Amino acid sequence: MEIPSRLIETAVDQMASLPGVGRKTALRLVLHLLGRTEEQVASFSEAFMQMKSGIHACTECHNLTESAVCSICSDVTRLRDSICVVEDIRDLLALEATGQYRGKYHVLGGVISPMDGIGPNDLHIGTLVERLTGMDTSTEQVEVIFALPATMEGETTAFYLFRKLAPLNVRVTAIARGLAVGEDLQHADEATLVQSLRQRLPYTT
Amino acid sequence: MEIPSRLIETAVDQMASLPGVGRKTALRLVLHLLGRTEEQVASFSEAFMQMKSGIHACTECHNLTESAVCSICSDVTRLRDSICVVEDIRDLLALEATGQYRGKYHVLGGVISPMDGIGPNDLHIGTLVERLTGMDTSTEQVEVIFALPATMEGETTAFYLFRKLAPLNVRVTAIARGLAVGEDLQHADEATLVQSLRQRLPYTT
Numbered sequence: 001m002e003i004p005s006r007l008i009e010t011a012v013d014q015m016a017s018l019p020g021v022g023r024k025t026a027l028r029l030v031l032h033l034l035g036r037t038e039e040q041v042a043s044f045s046e047a048f049m050q051m052k053s054g055i056h057a058c059t060e061c062h063n064l065t066e067s068a069v070c071s072i073c074s075d076v077t078r079l080r081d082s083i084c085v086v087e088d089i090r091d092l093l094a095l096e097a098t099g100q101y102r103g104k105y106h107v108l109g110g111v112i113s114p115m116d117g118i119g120p121n122d123l124h125i126g127t128l129v130e131r132l133t134g135m136d137t138s139t140e141q142v143e144v145i146f147a148l149p150a151t152m153e154g155e156t157t158a159f160y161l162f163r164k165l166a167p168l169n170v171r172v173t174a175i176a177r178g179l180a181v182g183e184d185l186q187h188a189d190e191a192t193l194v195q196s197l198r199q200r201l202p203y204t205t
Numbered sequence: 206m207e208i209p210s211r212l213i214e215t216a217v218d219q220m221a222s223l224p225g226v227g228r229k230t231a232l233r234l235v236l237h238l239l240g241r242t243e244e245q246v247a248s249f250s251e252a253f254m255q256m257k258s259g260i261h262a263c264t265e266c267h268n269l270t271e272s273a274v275c276s277i278c279s280d281v282t283r284l285r286d287s288i289c290v291v292e293d294i295r296d297l298l299a300l301e302a303t304g305q306y307r308g309k310y311h312v313l314g315g316v317i318s319p320m321d322g323i324g325p326n327d328l329h330i331g332t333l334v335e336r337l338t339g340m341d342t343s344t345e346q347v348e349v350i351f352a353l354p355a356t357m358e359g360e361t362t363a364f365y366l367f368r369k370l371a372p373l374n375v376r377v378t379a380i381a382r383g384l385a386v387g388e389d390l391q392h393a394d395e396a397t398l399v400q401s402l403r404q405r406l407p408y409t410t
Contacts, residue, residue, distance in 0.1 A: 002302065004276050005269060007256040014252040018234050029223050031294060033253055034260060034269065041257040045250035047219040048238055051212045052246040055239060064239065066210050089236060097207065 003027070008034075060131070062107040062124045064089055072096075072104055079103040080135075084145040085128065085161065087111050087154070095147060103145070106131065111153040112160055120160055129164060137169040146174040208232070213239075265336070267312040267329045269294055277301075277309055284308040285340075289350040290333065290366065292316050292359070300352060308350070311336065316358040317365055325365055334369060342374040351379040 003009045008030060015026035033041055057063070058070035061083075065071065072078060082103025086092050092105050108123045128144075135142055144165060148154035158174060165172055178196030179188055188196075208214045213235060220231035238246055262268070263275035266288075270276065277283060287308025291297050297310050313328045333349075340347055349370060353359040363379060370377055383401030384393055393401075 003298065004301075005260060005271050007259045007271060008269065011252045011256040014249045017249070019237055020230075021234075025225075027295065027298075029226075030253070030256070032224055034257065036257075038257050041253055044219045044222070045254045047216040048235070048246055049250045051216040051235070052239065052241075052243050054212045055210060064210060064213065066212060071209055090232065093208065093232075096209075 057107075061105050062109060062127070063092060063105060077102075081140050081142045082145065083128075083131070083142070084147050086147050087149060087157075091147060103143075108148075108157070111148060111151075111157040113153045113156075123157070125161065125164060128161075129168070132165065132168050132170055142170045144170050144172050146172065148174075150177055262312075266310050267314060267332070268297060268310060282307075286345050286347045287350065288333075288336070288347070289352050291352050292354060292362075296352060308348075313353075313362070316353060316356075316362040318358045318361075328362070330366065330369060333366075334373070337370065337373050337375055347375045349375050349377050351377065353379075355382050 003012060011030045011033070012023060012026045015021055015029050016023045018026075021029070033044065036044070054066055055064050058065045058068075058073055060069055060073040063070040063072060067074075079102050082101075083106050084092075084095065084101060084103055085106045085108060086095065087108055087110060089107060092107060095101050095105075106124065106128045108125065108128075110118050110123050112118060112120055112123070132142065132144070144161075146158045146161065148158050162172055176199050177192065178199055179185065179192065185193065208217060216235045216238070217228060217231045220226055220234050221228045223231075226234070238249065241249070259271055260269050263270045263273075263278055265274055265278040268275040268277060272279075284307050287306075288311050289297075289300065289306060289308055290311045290313060291300065292313055292315060294312060297312060300306050300310075311329065311333045313330065313333075315323050315328050317323060317325055317328070337347065337349070349366075351363045351366065353363050367377055381404050382397065383404060384390065384397065390398065
């Protein structure tokens with residue numbers, strides 16, 4: 001479908017540059033924007049520019065923040081001796097939404113994926129090692145929790161990190177793999193069942 | 206999921222204000238934008254503002270244009286005596302993509318839909334009547350082609366328009382309803398089959 005105006009074409013190109021947005025959807029969204037007032041379109045556009053200029057990575061954990069250090073890192077009520085390693089910010093938000101974790105985080109910014117050309121040096125692994133080296137692990141028992149995706153890439157990353165952290169005196173754990181809440185055994189995949197059997201726990205009520 | 210930054214929150218709100226974009230998708234898209242350079246985000250944002258300030262409706266047919274009259278209306282090689290009535294710009298683009306129509310258009314900007322509170326006065330019907338009244342229909346045979354959706358709203362709009370155009374000396378036609386190319390009879394709905402039977406044509410090869 002040929003778009004007759006260069007201005008609309010550019011807008012469609014930009015909209016379609018977002019992941020998962022095809023050209024047909026982009027055109028629909030762009031025409032929807034055209035139906036708004038100039039002021040509304042300005043608010044729409046400015047939101048992204050303001051976000052981009054105001055938001056940067058936390059110097060401690062690479063979470064997103066408007067200040068130098070994020071609200072979690074600067075929260076003195078949170079446990080210093082527990083660092084949860086996640087792939088990206090959305091995983092951090094998902095864990096925060098549970099309200100059950102009181103420690104800190106470290107956002108890797110991805111997982112090792114040779115297929116996508118992402119190696120360990122593309123991730124925030126060096127800063128994690130630095131963070132842990134800077135802590136006095138002889139007096140306090142530090143726990144590093146791997147909360148990485150249960151994929152080949154996630155497992156590879158966990159294994160790489162585990163070896164990197166081996167020389168440091170830290171306890172390394174990983175979140176459990178198993179049956180999702182509400183899931184049937186017959187619908188769970190075999191690998192998940194194997195993991196849930198291996199990771200069985202004393203039954204409590 | 207609580208978003209810790211007001212700037213990100215605003216960006217997510219704006220993204221989620223687009224039709225069919227939920228908050229989870231909006232967050233994914235917004236975080237993707239955050240991964241781009243400041244320059245790239247500016248290009249993204251400016252595309253929509255420039256489009257909004259540079260694009261307006263054609264004074265003739267309500268197609269979108271950067272000048273007063275759109276490229277189709279100002280094209281002297283296109284037939285003056287054929288006006289195709291469509292619901293919106295995307296329908297016009299879809300018809301143009303076929304390359305088979307050489308006349309002009311009239312974009313209604315919607316269809317009559319009492320459920321959504323859209324009446325005839327919300328559509329560009331008055332300007333269509335004016336356009337036709339302005340033409341010398343005594344010397345040239347003008348054809349108005351209804352290319353409206355095959356829905357209750359589309360049919361209602363066609364019927365309303367048909368009555369509006371009755372006093373004018375114009376030939377009114379409608380695009381055919383029938384079996385889509387590549388479609389099985391057994392999968393077509395009954396109403397479509399009835400229409401395709403009624404609108405049967407002499408067989409040609």
